[in-house]
Amino acid sequence: MAAPFSTTVADVIAAIGGECRGDAALPLVEIAPIETAGVQAISFVANLRYQSKLDDSAAGCVIVSEALAAKAQQRGTCIVTPDPYAYFARLTQWWKRSAQSLDPQQGVPTGSRIHPTAVIDSDAWVAEDATVGPFTWVGPGAVVSSQVVLRGHVCVEAGAHVGAHTIIHSHVTVGNDCVVGQRCIVHAGVVIGADGFGFAPHEGTWLKIEQLGTVRIGDDVEIGANTCIDRGALGDTVISDGVKLDNLIQVGHNVYIGPHSAMAGCVGIAGSARIGARCTVGGGAVVLGHLSLADDVHISAATVVTRSINKPGHYTGVFPIDENAQWEKNAVALKQLGKLRERLRRLESDNKASDA
Amino acid sequence: MAAPFSTTVADVIAAIGGECRGDAALPLVEIAPIETAGVQAISFVANLRYQSKLDDSAAGCVIVSEALAAKAQQRGTCIVTPDPYAYFARLTQWWKRSAQSLDPQQGVPTGSRIHPTAVIDSDAWVAEDATVGPFTWVGPGAVVSSQVVLRGHVCVEAGAHVGAHTIIHSHVTVGNDCVVGQRCIVHAGVVIGADGFGFAPHEGTWLKIEQLGTVRIGDDVEIGANTCIDRGALGDTVISDGVKLDNLIQVGHNVYIGPHSAMAGCVGIAGSARIGARCTVGGGAVVLGHLSLADDVHISAATVVTRSINKPGHYTGVFPIDENAQWEKNAVALKQLGKLRERLRRLESDNKASDA
Amino acid sequence: MAAPFSTTVADVIAAIGGECRGDAALPLVEIAPIETAGVQAISFVANLRYQSKLDDSAAGCVIVSEALAAKAQQRGTCIVTPDPYAYFARLTQWWKRSAQSLDPQQGVPTGSRIHPTAVIDSDAWVAEDATVGPFTWVGPGAVVSSQVVLRGHVCVEAGAHVGAHTIIHSHVTVGNDCVVGQRCIVHAGVVIGADGFGFAPHEGTWLKIEQLGTVRIGDDVEIGANTCIDRGALGDTVISDGVKLDNLIQVGHNVYIGPHSAMAGCVGIAGSARIGARCTVGGGAVVLGHLSLADDVHISAATVVTRSINKPGHYTGVFPIDENAQWEKNAVALKQLGKLRERLRRLESDNKASDA
CATH class of the missing domain: 2.160.10.10 (Hexapeptide repeat proteins)
Incomplete structure (x- = not known):
C-alpha cells in the first residue's frame, strides 16, 4: 500500500479482539509472513505443523492459538486467539480500511460520487x-x-x-x-x-x-x-x-x-x-x-x-508429471494398456492350467 | 426476460410453422424445459429416448416429431414438426424478438442511434x-x-x-x-x-x-x-x-x-x-x-x-477421475508402466521357455 | 497491413545488416513464409532441416545462414547472416515501423497526444x-x-x-x-x-x-x-x-x-x-x-x-489422445492399474516358486 500506516498491538486488539501476551505498546508497520517478518511486523502461525518457524522469526508480534502461546511468548509479544487464521483475515480487513482512511486516493476517484463522465x-x-x-x-x-x-x-x-x-x-x-x-x-x-x-x-x-x-x-x-x-x-x-x-x-x-x-x-x-x-x-x-x-x-x-x-x-484424475523421456515410455505403454491387461489374464490362466 | 410476453399456440405456428394437434388457442407465457414446464408453457422433446418425460410433464404444449405425436396428444396440445430441436431454436429466436418489441430497453440505449458520448x-x-x-x-x-x-x-x-x-x-x-x-x-x-x-x-x-x-x-x-x-x-x-x-x-x-x-x-x-x-x-x-x-x-x-x-x-485423452486415494495408487503404478510392460514380457518369454 | 509498403533488398540490409548475394535492387512488397512467398517477397530458412523448401520456393529473396548460402544463391537472391531467425524478427520490427510511418492511422488516434475524452x-x-x-x-x-x-x-x-x-x-x-x-x-x-x-x-x-x-x-x-x-x-x-x-x-x-x-x-x-x-x-x-x-x-x-x-x-504429463473407443478400454484398465501391478507381482513370485 502506498499510504504509510502504523499502529500498535493494543490498537489491533481493540479493533479485533484477542488477548495480548507481552508488549501491547509495540509499534506495528506491516503484516508479513512469518519467514520474513521484522521487528515492527505482525505475523501469524495457524498450523501447529509450522510451529518451528516461530523460533526463527524476527516478527515483533505473532498471532497464535493457546497451544502455541507459551512457545510464542518465549520469543516476544503474541496475540492469543482460538482461530489465528481467521484473526489474520480480519486483521487484513481492518488494516486495509485503516490505511485507506489515511489515503482517500486508494478508493474510487475523489470528488462527486457520480463521476461527471458517467x-x-x-x-x-x-x-x-x-x-x-x-x-x-x-x-x-x-x-x-x-x-x-x-x-x-x-x-x-x-x-x-x-x-x-x-x-x-x-x-x-x-x-x-x-x-x-x-x-x-x-x-x-x-x-x-x-x-x-x-x-x-x-x-x-x-x-x-x-x-x-x-x-x-x-x-x-x-x-x-x-x-x-x-x-x-x-x-x-x-x-x-x-x-x-x-x-x-x-x-x-x-x-x-x-x-x-x-x-x-x-x-x-x-x-x-x-x-x-x-x-x-x-x-x-x-x-x-x-x-x-x-x-x-x-x-x-x-x-x-x-x-x-x-x-x-x-x-482426482491427473496424469503424473515426469521427465519427458520417461513420460514418453509410459505414454506408449498406456496406449496398449487394455492389451497388456489381456496378456496378463492369459498368463494367469496359463499358470492355473499348468498348476492343474 | 423482464418484459412480460404472452402468445398462443396459433401465433407460434403462424410465425414458425408446424402442425397443431389440440387447442390452438392455448395461451403461452414461457418456454420451459419439459421437466418444469407448467400449463401455460411450451416445451419440446427432441429425442425419442426422453419420451417418458412426456407423461410426467404439465407443459401446456409440447413440440414433437410425428413419432411422438400420438403419445404427446394423449396428454394435451402439441405441435408436430420434422425437427423439434431446430423448431425450438427458431421459437427462442422469435420469442426474443417478440418480447423485445414490447420492451425497447432490452436492446441498446434508446434515443439517437449514435450515443452522444461515442x-x-x-x-x-x-x-x-x-x-x-x-x-x-x-x-x-x-x-x-x-x-x-x-x-x-x-x-x-x-x-x-x-x-x-x-x-x-x-x-x-x-x-x-x-x-x-x-x-x-x-x-x-x-x-x-x-x-x-x-x-x-x-x-x-x-x-x-x-x-x-x-x-x-x-x-x-x-x-x-x-x-x-x-x-x-x-x-x-x-x-x-x-x-x-x-x-x-x-x-x-x-x-x-x-x-x-x-x-x-x-x-x-x-x-x-x-x-x-x-x-x-x-x-x-x-x-x-x-x-x-x-x-x-x-x-x-x-x-x-x-x-x-x-x-x-x-x-479422447483424459485421465479418468477417481477417489483421490485410489487415483494415487494408480498414478504411482502409471509412472512405472513401461517397466511393468517389461516385466510382463519377461514372464511371457519365461512361460514359453518352460513350455518348450 | 492496410498501408502498402515496398522496399528493396539493399534497403533491408542498410537497416538491419547482413550480406547480399545476388540482386540488391530487388523490389520487396511483403514478408512471407517460404512455402507461399512470391517473387517480390522476402522469406527465411532458419533450420537446416527445412533446406529442401528452398528449392520449391518462389521467394524473391531468402534470409539464410552461411551453411545454406550456396544452395540459396542457386535459386536467386539471398541475405546471409549468422542467425536468420533473429534477422527475421528484426526485419518484422523494421517493416512494421516503416509501414506505419506511411500510415499514421495505424497507431493511436491522431491529433493531440491526449485525447479530449481522456x-x-x-x-x-x-x-x-x-x-x-x-x-x-x-x-x-x-x-x-x-x-x-x-x-x-x-x-x-x-x-x-x-x-x-x-x-x-x-x-x-x-x-x-x-x-x-x-x-x-x-x-x-x-x-x-x-x-x-x-x-x-x-x-x-x-x-x-x-x-x-x-x-x-x-x-x-x-x-x-x-x-x-x-x-x-x-x-x-x-x-x-x-x-x-x-x-x-x-x-x-x-x-x-x-x-x-x-x-x-x-x-x-x-x-x-x-x-x-x-x-x-x-x-x-x-x-x-x-x-x-x-x-x-x-x-x-x-x-x-x-x-x-x-x-x-x-x-511432461499428458494423457495420450486416442480414438475414443480405444481410449475407453485403456481408461478402464488404468483405473485398475494398481491391481494389475499386484497381479503381475503374484505371477512373478509364483513363477519363481515353481522354478525353485
Missing part, C-alpha cells in the same frame, strides 16, 4: 450514496443500490440489479436483467450474462438458441478477474450466497453453484452442471455438462469430472 | 442505420456496416471492418485492419487481433516478431465472452463462416478454423493449427501448434491433441 | 510526450512516463506507475499502486492487480483476506490479451525483466517469474509459485501453488506440475 439512463435508479466511476454506463431500468461502488468503464445493462455494498471493478459487464447480490466483489473484466452456448444442429450449420434466462448471484459472492458467467437458456444460472470464484473461470448456462463453494482459477463448469454446497474445485479443473456434485465434494486441480459424484470426498 | 473518427465510415453505444470509439478508416450494433465501450480500431447486421457487445476490441463478417455476434470482452505470440530466442532473451497479419472472420460467426483471436504473424488468422466459439477460448496466430466448426469454453488452439469443417472441440481441450484436424473430427473435453488427425471420428 | 486526475503525472487514448482514465498519484502509449478505455488506477516506452492496449486495468516497467507491451483486456484469491475458512463460510501487496512488472515484458496477474496478499507478485506471457494466463498472488521465462496461452500459475529464469511453460499447463521450478525448466503443454522441480530439463 452516463446514467434517466430510467435507471442509482442510490444517493452509491459511487459511479468514470465512463461507467447504467442502463434503463437498472438498479444500483445503497453504498455500491461502480469503478471505471462498468456497463450495468438494462434492467440489471446491483445489491447494496457491492463493489464492481473496471470493465465489468452486468448483462440485461442480471442480478448481483449484496456485499459482492466483482473484479475487473468479469462478464455476467453473456449468452450461453446453445445451438441446434441443422443441415450442417448451427441454429442459435436464444438464451432467455438471466444470471442470479447471491450475497457475499466474490468473482475473479475476466471470469464469465453465462445467462440461462430457459431459466437462470444461479450462484448462491458466499460462493468464491477465482480468475478466468467459465460458468456455463443454467449452472447452479451451491452456497460457499469455492473454485480456483481457469476452472470450466459446463452448462446445466449442478455443484453442491461447500465444494471446492482446484485450478484448471473441468466439470462436464448436466452432471451434479454432492455437497462437500473436493475436486483436485486440473481434474476432469466426467460423471456425477454423489458422495462427499476428494476426487 | 467517438467516431472523421475518417471512419458508419452506416446511417448502425447503432453505436456509449463510450464506443471507431477509429480512422474503420467501416461499420448497415444495421450493425456496437454496444458500450467497444473499440473498432483503425482500418477494421464490421459487416452488416453484426452485434458487438461491451468492451470488445476489434484490432487494426481486422475484418468481422455479416450477422456475427461478438460477446463482451472479446479481443480480436492482439499480437500473436511470436519471439525469436536470442542470447538468452526474446526478440519480438512483429505480427503483420490480421484476423478475418466470416459470416454468421458467434464468439463467446473474453475469447481471444490473435492476428497472424505473416498472413491472417481465419475463422470461417458459421463457426461458433464459446467463452474464454484462445485462438493463436495463423490458425484456420473451417466452416461450421464449434468449440466449447476454455479451449486453446495454438498457432498455425488448421481445424477442418464441422469439427467440434470439447471444453478445455488443447490443440498444439502446426497440427491439422480433418473435417468432421470431434475432440472430447479436456483432451490434448498432440498429433494431426487425418480421419473423421471421435478422439 | 480523464487525467489533477494529481496524476503524465509525461508531455506520452499518448493517452479515448476514454482512458489516469487516477490520482499515477505516473505515466515518457513515450508511453495508453490506447482506448485504459484504467491506470491510483498510485500505479507505467514505465517509459510501454504500450498499453484497450480495456487494460493497471490496479492501484502496481508498477509496469519500461518497453513493455500489455495487450487488450489484461487485468494487473486484481485481488489474489485468499480466504480463511470460518464456520462453513469464507473470510476475505485482503490483498495488501501489489504487482511489480519488470522491463521488456509482454503480456497477452485478457491475461490476469493478481496482486500479492502480503508482499508483491513479481514478473521479472524480459518475461513473455501469452493470452488468457492466470498468475496468482505472490507468484515470482524469473527473467526471460515464457508461457503460452491458458497457463495457470497458482499462488506463491516460484518460476525460475528462462523457463518455458506450454499452453494450458498448470503449476500448483507454493511450488518452485528451477531455472531452465521446460514444461510441456497441458502438463500439471504437482511437485517442485529442482533440475533443468523437459517435463
Whole structure:
C-alpha cells in the first residue's frame, strides 16, 4: 500500500479482539509472513505443523492459538486467539480500511460520487450514496443500490440489479436483467450474462438458441478477474450466497453453484452442471455438462469430472508429471494398456492350467 | 426476460410453422424445459429416448416429431414438426424478438442511434442505420456496416471492418485492419487481433516478431465472452463462416478454423493449427501448434491433441477421475508402466521357455 | 497491413545488416513464409532441416545462414547472416515501423497526444510526450512516463506507475499502486492487480483476506490479451525483466517469474509459485501453488506440475489422445492399474516358486 500506516498491538486488539501476551505498546508497520517478518511486523502461525518457524522469526508480534502461546511468548509479544487464521483475515480487513482512511486516493476517484463522465439512463435508479466511476454506463431500468461502488468503464445493462455494498471493478459487464447480490466483489473484466452456448444442429450449420434466462448471484459472492458467467437458456444460472470464484473461470448456462463453494482459477463448469454446497474445485479443473456434485465434494486441480459424484470426498484424475523421456515410455505403454491387461489374464490362466 | 410476453399456440405456428394437434388457442407465457414446464408453457422433446418425460410433464404444449405425436396428444396440445430441436431454436429466436418489441430497453440505449458520448473518427465510415453505444470509439478508416450494433465501450480500431447486421457487445476490441463478417455476434470482452505470440530466442532473451497479419472472420460467426483471436504473424488468422466459439477460448496466430466448426469454453488452439469443417472441440481441450484436424473430427473435453488427425471420428485423452486415494495408487503404478510392460514380457518369454 | 509498403533488398540490409548475394535492387512488397512467398517477397530458412523448401520456393529473396548460402544463391537472391531467425524478427520490427510511418492511422488516434475524452486526475503525472487514448482514465498519484502509449478505455488506477516506452492496449486495468516497467507491451483486456484469491475458512463460510501487496512488472515484458496477474496478499507478485506471457494466463498472488521465462496461452500459475529464469511453460499447463521450478525448466503443454522441480530439463504429463473407443478400454484398465501391478507381482513370485 502506498499510504504509510502504523499502529500498535493494543490498537489491533481493540479493533479485533484477542488477548495480548507481552508488549501491547509495540509499534506495528506491516503484516508479513512469518519467514520474513521484522521487528515492527505482525505475523501469524495457524498450523501447529509450522510451529518451528516461530523460533526463527524476527516478527515483533505473532498471532497464535493457546497451544502455541507459551512457545510464542518465549520469543516476544503474541496475540492469543482460538482461530489465528481467521484473526489474520480480519486483521487484513481492518488494516486495509485503516490505511485507506489515511489515503482517500486508494478508493474510487475523489470528488462527486457520480463521476461527471458517467452516463446514467434517466430510467435507471442509482442510490444517493452509491459511487459511479468514470465512463461507467447504467442502463434503463437498472438498479444500483445503497453504498455500491461502480469503478471505471462498468456497463450495468438494462434492467440489471446491483445489491447494496457491492463493489464492481473496471470493465465489468452486468448483462440485461442480471442480478448481483449484496456485499459482492466483482473484479475487473468479469462478464455476467453473456449468452450461453446453445445451438441446434441443422443441415450442417448451427441454429442459435436464444438464451432467455438471466444470471442470479447471491450475497457475499466474490468473482475473479475476466471470469464469465453465462445467462440461462430457459431459466437462470444461479450462484448462491458466499460462493468464491477465482480468475478466468467459465460458468456455463443454467449452472447452479451451491452456497460457499469455492473454485480456483481457469476452472470450466459446463452448462446445466449442478455443484453442491461447500465444494471446492482446484485450478484448471473441468466439470462436464448436466452432471451434479454432492455437497462437500473436493475436486483436485486440473481434474476432469466426467460423471456425477454423489458422495462427499476428494476426487482426482491427473496424469503424473515426469521427465519427458520417461513420460514418453509410459505414454506408449498406456496406449496398449487394455492389451497388456489381456496378456496378463492369459498368463494367469496359463499358470492355473499348468498348476492343474 | 423482464418484459412480460404472452402468445398462443396459433401465433407460434403462424410465425414458425408446424402442425397443431389440440387447442390452438392455448395461451403461452414461457418456454420451459419439459421437466418444469407448467400449463401455460411450451416445451419440446427432441429425442425419442426422453419420451417418458412426456407423461410426467404439465407443459401446456409440447413440440414433437410425428413419432411422438400420438403419445404427446394423449396428454394435451402439441405441435408436430420434422425437427423439434431446430423448431425450438427458431421459437427462442422469435420469442426474443417478440418480447423485445414490447420492451425497447432490452436492446441498446434508446434515443439517437449514435450515443452522444461515442467517438467516431472523421475518417471512419458508419452506416446511417448502425447503432453505436456509449463510450464506443471507431477509429480512422474503420467501416461499420448497415444495421450493425456496437454496444458500450467497444473499440473498432483503425482500418477494421464490421459487416452488416453484426452485434458487438461491451468492451470488445476489434484490432487494426481486422475484418468481422455479416450477422456475427461478438460477446463482451472479446479481443480480436492482439499480437500473436511470436519471439525469436536470442542470447538468452526474446526478440519480438512483429505480427503483420490480421484476423478475418466470416459470416454468421458467434464468439463467446473474453475469447481471444490473435492476428497472424505473416498472413491472417481465419475463422470461417458459421463457426461458433464459446467463452474464454484462445485462438493463436495463423490458425484456420473451417466452416461450421464449434468449440466449447476454455479451449486453446495454438498457432498455425488448421481445424477442418464441422469439427467440434470439447471444453478445455488443447490443440498444439502446426497440427491439422480433418473435417468432421470431434475432440472430447479436456483432451490434448498432440498429433494431426487425418480421419473423421471421435478422439479422447483424459485421465479418468477417481477417489483421490485410489487415483494415487494408480498414478504411482502409471509412472512405472513401461517397466511393468517389461516385466510382463519377461514372464511371457519365461512361460514359453518352460513350455518348450 | 492496410498501408502498402515496398522496399528493396539493399534497403533491408542498410537497416538491419547482413550480406547480399545476388540482386540488391530487388523490389520487396511483403514478408512471407517460404512455402507461399512470391517473387517480390522476402522469406527465411532458419533450420537446416527445412533446406529442401528452398528449392520449391518462389521467394524473391531468402534470409539464410552461411551453411545454406550456396544452395540459396542457386535459386536467386539471398541475405546471409549468422542467425536468420533473429534477422527475421528484426526485419518484422523494421517493416512494421516503416509501414506505419506511411500510415499514421495505424497507431493511436491522431491529433493531440491526449485525447479530449481522456480523464487525467489533477494529481496524476503524465509525461508531455506520452499518448493517452479515448476514454482512458489516469487516477490520482499515477505516473505515466515518457513515450508511453495508453490506447482506448485504459484504467491506470491510483498510485500505479507505467514505465517509459510501454504500450498499453484497450480495456487494460493497471490496479492501484502496481508498477509496469519500461518497453513493455500489455495487450487488450489484461487485468494487473486484481485481488489474489485468499480466504480463511470460518464456520462453513469464507473470510476475505485482503490483498495488501501489489504487482511489480519488470522491463521488456509482454503480456497477452485478457491475461490476469493478481496482486500479492502480503508482499508483491513479481514478473521479472524480459518475461513473455501469452493470452488468457492466470498468475496468482505472490507468484515470482524469473527473467526471460515464457508461457503460452491458458497457463495457470497458482499462488506463491516460484518460476525460475528462462523457463518455458506450454499452453494450458498448470503449476500448483507454493511450488518452485528451477531455472531452465521446460514444461510441456497441458502438463500439471504437482511437485517442485529442482533440475533443468523437459517435463511432461499428458494423457495420450486416442480414438475414443480405444481410449475407453485403456481408461478402464488404468483405473485398475494398481491391481494389475499386484497381479503381475503374484505371477512373478509364483513363477519363481515353481522354478525353485
